[in-house]
Amino acid sequence: xxxxxxxxxxxxxxxKGRPGKIEVVPTKEAKTQRDLSLAYSPGxxxxxxxxxxxxxxxxxxxxxxxxxxxxSNGTAVLGLGDIGxxxxxxxxxxxxVLFKIFADIDVFDIEINEKDPEKxxxxxxxxxxxxxxxxxxxxxxxxxFYIEQTLKKEMHIPVMHDDQHGTAxxxxxxxxxxxxxxxxxxxxAKFVVNGAGAAAIACVLxxxxxxxxxxxxxxxxRKGALHSERTDLDPTKKHFATTKKKDITLEEAMKGADxxxxxxxxxxxxPEMVKSMAKNAIVFAMANPDPEISWEAAxxxxxxxxxxxxxxxxxxxVNNVLGFPYIFRGALDVRATTIxxxxxxxxxxxxxxxxxxxxxxIVNMAYNEKNISFGPNYIIPKPxxxxxxxxxxxxxxRAAMESGVAKHPIEDWERYTAELDRRLGNDNQLFRVIGSxxxxxxxxxxxxxxxxxxxxxxxxxxxxxxxxxxILLGEERKIRTIAFENHIDLEGIxxxxxxxxxxxxxxxxxAEIYFKKRQRRGVNQYEAYKSMRDRIRFACMMTETGEADAxxxxxTRNYPETVRPALQVVGKEPGVKKIAGMYIVLTKQGPLFxxxxxxxxxxxxxxxxxxxxxVAKELRMFGITPRIAMLSYSNFGTSNTPEAILxxxxxxxxxxxxxxxxxxxxxxxxxxxxxEILRDNYPFSELVHGDVNTLIFPNLSAGNIAYNxxxxxxxxxxxxxxxxxxxxxxxxxxxxxxxxxxINMVLIAVLDAQHKTSSxxxxxxxxxxxxxxxxxxxxxDVQDE
Numbered sequence: 001x002x003x004x005x006x007x008x009x010x011x012x013x014x015x016k017g018r019p020g021k022i023e024v025v026p027t028k029e030a031k032t033q034r035d036l037s038l039a040y041s042p043g044x045x046x047x048x049x050x051x052x053x054x055x056x057x058x059x060x061x062x063x064x065x066x067x068x069x070x071x072s073n074g075t076a077v078l079g080l081g082d083i084g085x086x087x088x089x090x091x092x093x094x095x096x097v098l099f100k101i102f103a104d105i106d107v108f109d110i111e112i113n114e115k116d117p118e119k120x121x122x123x124x125x126x127x128x129x130x131x132x133x134x135x136x137x138x139x140x141x142x143x144x145f146y147i148e149q150t151l152k153k154e155m156h157i158p159v160m161h162d163d164q165h166g167t168a169x170x171x172x173x174x175x176x177x178x179x180x181x182x183x184x185x186x187x188x189a190k191f192v193v194n195g196a197g198a199a200a201i202a203c204v205l206x207x208x209x210x211x212x213x214x215x216x217x218x219x220x221x222r223k224g225a226l227h228s229e230r231t232d233l234d235p236t237k238k239h240f241a242t243t244k245k246k247d248i249t250l251e252e253a254m255k256g257a258d259x260x261x262x263x264x265x266x267x268x269x270x271p272e273m274v275k276s277m278a279k280n281a282i283v284f285a286m287a288n289p290d291p292e293i294s295w296e297a298a299x300x301x302x303x304x305x306x307x308x309x310x311x312x313x314x315x316x317x318v319n320n321v322l323g324f325p326y327i328f329r330g331a332l333d334v335r336a337t338t339i340x341x342x343x344x345x346x347x348x349x350x351x352x353x354x355x356x357x358x359x360x361x362i363v364n365m366a367y368n369e370k371n372i373s374f375g376p377n378y379i380i381p382k383p384x385x386x387x388x389x390x391x392x393x394x395x396x397x398r399a400a401m402e403s404g405v406a407k408h409p410i411e412d413w414e415r416y417t418a419e420l421d422r423r424l425g426n427d428n429q430l431f432r433v434i435g436s437x438x439x440x441x442x443x444x445x446x447x448x449x450x451x452x453x454x455x456x457x458x459x460x461x462x463x464x465x466x467x468x469x470x471i472l473l474g475e476e477r478k479i480r481t482i483a484f485e486n487h488i489d490l491e492g493i494x495x496x497x498x499x500x501x502x503x504x505x506x507x508x509x510x511a512e513i514y515f516k517k518r519q520r521r522g523v524n525q526y527e528a529y530k531s532m533r534d535r536i537r538f539a540c541m542m543t544e545t546g547e548a549d550a551x552x553x554x555x556t557r558n559y560p561e562t563v564r565p566a567l568q569v570v571g572k573e574p575g576v577k578k579i580a581g582m583y584i585v586l587t588k589q590g591p592l593f594x595x596x597x598x599x600x601x602x603x604x605x606x607x608x609x610x611x612x613x614x615v616a617k618e619l620r621m622f623g624i625t626p627r628i629a630m631l632s633y634s635n636f637g638t639s640n641t642p643e644a645i646l647x648x649x650x651x652x653x654x655x656x657x658x659x660x661x662x663x664x665x666x667x668x669x670x671x672x673x674x675x676e677i678l679r680d681n682y683p684f685s686e687l688v689h690g691d692v693n694t695l696i697f698p699n700l701s702a703g704n705i706a707y708n709x710x711x712x713x714x715x716x717x718x719x720x721x722x723x724x725x726x727x728x729x730x731x732x733x734x735x736x737x738x739x740x741x742x743i744n745m746v747l748i749a750v751l752d753a754q755h756k757t758s759s760x761x762x763x764x765x766x767x768x769x770x771x772x773x774x775x776x777x778x779x780x781d782v783q784d785e
Contacts, residue, residue, distance in 0.1 A: 005460070005489050014090060021093045022100075022107070027063070056407070058129075059335060063106060068133040068328055070095045070109045071124055076140035076163075085111035088138055095137055103325035103389060104423035105332065107135075117143045121150045128155050132332045135324065136161040141198045142234070158331040158339045161198070166320030167263065168202035169327070169344055170380065171284055171308070172210060173351035174318060175259070177379040178306045182280035184258055186211040190278070192253045194292060195263035196221035196237060203261060204240055206348070209341060218242045218253045220264075225253070251276075258282060266290025271301035279304060286310040286318050306376045315377035322381060323347055326389055330396030333416070334406035346399035350392045354381045362386065362623030366433035368440030368754075384433050390420045422589075430584075430591045430622060431719075434747045438467040443753040445746055448539040448553035450474040450495065455555060456488045458742035463493060468746050469770045471548055473498060473535045492773030498538040507532040510541040518568060536562055540569035543728045549757050550749035552742070554732035559598060559721075566723070566730040576725040578603075580611045582618065583707045583720035592710075593619060593626075593694040597703040598721040605646045609653035612696050614724040616661055619694065621755055628694040629672035629687060630654075630665025631702070636682055637666075647698050662686050665696070719744045729753045 014020065029035045037043050047061035059065040074088035075081075089111050096107030110127070114120045120143075124134060134157065136148055148161040179186055189212065193200055196219050204217055217240045219226040225248050226233060228241040245252070254260065254273040262269065262285040269292040274283060283298050285291030288310045295314040298307050308316035327347050331339055359372040359382075366384045381388060394417060400406040410416050445462065447455050450472035456479065459470035472479055472495045483490045498507065507529065514537070515528035523531075531537050536557070542548035554562035563579075572579060581598025584591050595615045600607060612628060619626040630651050634644035647666035654663050664686040671678045672692045679688050697703035711718040719741065721732055729752035731745050 005487065006464070008487065009461070021090075022096050022109070059132075059408070064130065065132050065332060065335065066104075067106050067108065067131050068099060068135055068332070069124075069127060069131045070099070070107050070135045070137050071112060071127075072110075072137045073112050073114055073120060073139055075115060075138070075143070077138045082140065085113050092137060095135065098321055099135075099325055099328070102321060102424075103329040103393070105325065105328055115143075117146050117150075121147055121154070124151055125154055128157055131157060132335070133158040133328050134160075135328065137163065139163075144198055152338055156337045158328065158336050160324070160327070160339045162320060162324045164198045164202040165206075165344060166323050167199045167286065167318060168206040169323045169347050170318045170320060170351065171203055171261070171286065172206045172348040173322075173355070174284065174308050174316060174380040175207065175282070176210065176348070176352040177355055177374070178259075178282045178308070181376060181379065182258075182282060182304075182306060184280065184282075187213055189216060189258040190256065191217045191259045191261060192250070192257045193217060193219045193261040193263070194250060194268060195219075195261075195287075196226060197263065200261070200263040201236055203263065205236070206344065209345060210348075214240050215243075218244065218248065218257075220250055220253070224249075260284065260292075262286050262292035264292060266292060267294075269293040269298075271297050274298050274301040274305065280306075282306050284308045284318065306379065308379065316379050317383070318380070319383050321383050322351060322388065323392070326392035327396050329389065329420070330393035331400060333393065333408075334397045334400045334410060335408040336397075336400040337405045337407065340400075340403055340405060342399045342403040343396045343405075346395040347392050350395035351381060354385070354387060354391050355379055357387075360386065360623070362433055365623040366436040368437050384436060386421075386424070389424060390417045393420055424590075430624070431586075431744065431747065433623065434751055435465075435467060437754070438747050438750040439465070441750075441754055442466060442468050443549035443750045443757070444469045444471060444547075445550045445552055445749055445753075446471045446473060446539040446542050446548045448473050448535045448551060449555050449557070451478045451482060452555060453482055453486050453488070454737065454739050454742060455552075456483050456486070456490070457739045458746065459493060460488050460490070461739070461743055462746050463770065463773065467743075468550075468750050469768075471496060471542070473539055475499070492769035492771075494769065496538075498535055499533050507538075510538065510545070513544065514541065514569065517571075521568075531565075534565065537565045537569055540566055540728075540730060543730070544570050546757075549753040550729035550731070552731055552733065552745055552749055555735070555737055555742075559732060562730075562732045563599070563723070566726060570726055570728040570730060572725050573727050576614070577610060578607055579723055579725035580614055581721035582615055582724055583718050584722070585707060585710045585714075586717040586719070587710075587714075589691065590693060591624075594703055594707050595694075595696055595724070596700060597697070597707050599700070599723075601700045603699065605649035606653060608646065608650035608696065608698070609657065611724075612650065612654050612663065613658060613661075615694055615696065616658065616663075618722070618724055621751065624693065626661065626663075626694050627687065627690050627692050628661070628663040628665075628696060629667050629669075629692045630663065630696045630698075631669055631672070632666035632698055633668060634666045635668055635671060636685070643698055650696075662690070669695070717741075717744075719748065722748055727756070729756055 028039060030039050051058045051061060070092045072088050072092055074083055074085040077083050077088040077091055092109035092111060096109050099105040099107045112120060112123055114123060139147060144161055151159045193204060208214060219240055226237050226241045227246050228243045229246060233241055251273055255276045256278050258278045259282045264287055266287050267290055274293060283305055285293050286309060291309045295307055295309060298305055308318055310318050355378060356374045363382050363385050364372055367382060372378050397410055401409050445468040447459055447470055449455055451474040459472060462468040462470050470493050472493060475497050476495045479495055510532045511529040515525050536553045539551045539553060543551055579599055580596040582593055582595040583597045584593055593615060596611050603611060616626040630647050632644050632647045644666050651663060651665045654661060678685055707718055710716050723731060729749045731749045733742060733745060
């Protein structure tokens with residue numbers, strides 16, 4: 001059932017709304033007749049004439065310079081084999097998505113119905129006028145070698161087959177650092193490589209460039225060791241063929257080896273084989289989903305090992321996304337005519353060096369670590385490190401210039417680095433980071449309105465994705481009926497009905513606690529007991545008593561009906577006078593944090609200052625440095641109306657309480673985002689340098705109107721409202737929230753719970769139905785792979 005559910009979710013994801021995963025969006029205004037006459041006839045003739053006179057100006061007047069073709073014939077798609085070009089298209093679109101989100105590179109995916117290598121080459125060559133670069137993908141060996149080599153020789157734009165070179169580049173960076181930590185010299189290291197396909201051969205060739213000796217390699221394919229007496233080896237494999245024992249086994253080869261490289265099948269290496277390796281061994285077991293030997297088995301076999309895999313759930317993940325987006329970014333930005341060995345080696349060195357530098361807080365947060373630092377469990381950067389684009393891409397660009405293949409050299413490197421950071425938007429990996437952190441330490445989340453198909457879908461996804469342990473509140477028969485009718489799997493997810501007879505004792509227990517809290521606030525004992533039949537109050541009591549870690553509610557209720565019980569049951573954090581509501585709006589430039597958008601109608605200057613400080617605290621929880629604009633219709637004293645003075649005074653209070661916080665106001669919205677006007681007119685402002693990421697509104701009307709306009713007119717995703725100032729995590733959904741929005745709120749709730757609850761739920765979870773389901777899902781994933 002799990003396999004079928006995942007299948008349905010994947011199909012629904014690709015089919016919903018506009019089919020597929022990519023679209024073409026105009027980069028110029030195209031609204032008026034004048035716009036159209038410039039975009040097309042007659043105005044378009046002018047750039048055509050310029051390009052005709054100077055072909056290089058195609059980069060000035062068209063999108064060529066930021067456009068990569070992801071090209072495949074579908075002959076080696078993932079682990080599915082030769083499934084054809086149409087069936088491979090979803091993968092190529094997905095590759096395009098990675099190019100865009102990690103390096104802001106536009107992609108057209110092109111699926112070619114041609115298996116003949118020579119004809120394939122001719123088709124791709126003919127596309128050179130359109131694209132700035134070519135990424136070859138999922139083409140079977142040995143044809144892929146000929147295709148890439150021929151295209152690199154005959155084309156004058158960057159060409160790379162990522163299936164070959166991606167793993168080679170990333171693993172080479174990891175190898176440099178592993179050898180350094182283990183005190184080994186690469187020219188003396190003895191290598192055993194299990195696998196001799198495209199990726200494995202690319203790896204050993206790059207290792208040789210780093211200084212490894214061909215005679216120190218023993219490679220294995222399905223037929224056994226690559227021995228010099230074999231007659232079926234191509235020249236490259238012959239170069240690495242061993243002259244040792246002809247029928248040497250993998251077990252024999254491992255004895256005394258310094259490095260094992262696995263690019264083959266899972267579970268082919270035993271702990272005994274690892275024990276037989278040389279002192280301070282290095283094992284890169286990169287088969288997926290099961291490595292050649294598991295992390296647990298290898299590290300248990302010996303303590304002096306450095307281990308890397310291709311998996312996300314263990315340290316030292318060798319992931320191609322660390323390479324290809326940034327390599328192409330650097331190549332495109334200098335208009336490189338190829339991706340040569342110098343550029344690949346520059347990427348290797350840059351990745352290796354980056355792992356040795358202090359890790360940003362946002363990366364520590366993403367992987368739920370206090371201080372990730374260079375060592376045996378961190379020899380290569382994490383995929384969510386925001387510094388990758390501004391580290392690897394400049395290194396590749398510089399290598400292209402120094403090796404003479406750059407047609408458009410970079411002159412101002414500081415400016416170029418700043419442009420790279422702006423391409424992705426400050427902290428635009430926010431929800432990928434939050435998702436990663438949630439998976440490291442999932443929390444128990446109560447869904448107070450579980451008799452809703454969206455809630456049930458979200459709960460199932462939350463558990464299957466490992467971001468939370470859901471608890472459903474509501475009438476069990478009704479919930480299971482909804483789940484059955486919508487093919488939602490609730491196996492392992494507890495359902496609690498606060499009104500059920502068998503929960504009488506629990507209601508009494510909660511009522512006593514609630515009565516003590518509210519007995520002098522107009523609540524009598526009978527009302528306290530009766531209120532425990534209300535699901536949102538019951539859910540809040542679960543968090544208050546430690547039986548859950550967070551609450552999600554409000555999908556079918558008015559906002560005050562959810563906020564009020566949260567305040568009455570869990571209360572406010574110490575020192576908080578009034579809670580506030582915040583929205584996160586995801587823009588292309590990065591996330592914007594807006595407050596107060598839902599709670600305080602007309603805050604005083606003191607209350608506005610407190611709201612600002614609560615928002616700043618929340619941003620720091622996300623690993624983001626707050627840069628706050630306190631908005632008004634006035635700029636730094638240009639108006640002395642009460643409304644403007646209120647914001648001005650609030651800013652002064654904030655600076656008194658938190659002098660180091662970057663915050664300014666009162667300021668108009670246009671100045672907050674237009675650095676040129678701000679710098680020319682108000683050079684003293686704290687917001688002149690860096691981009692604003694937080695907007696504080698003078699009242700509820702302004703904040704509420706702003707986030708709704710950004711969401712509906714601007715088309716941005718808005719996540720919220722996120723309640724600030726509560727003692728325990730209670731978060732409220734908008735009426736009509738989508739499943740995606742609910743999942744985002746679950747992520748926020750889990751992160752909030754990680755900061756507000758000290759209890760370790762893992763031991764409890766391992767005894768629960770949740771754990772059985774997660775274990776079953778993992779087994780199903782392995783079978784699927």
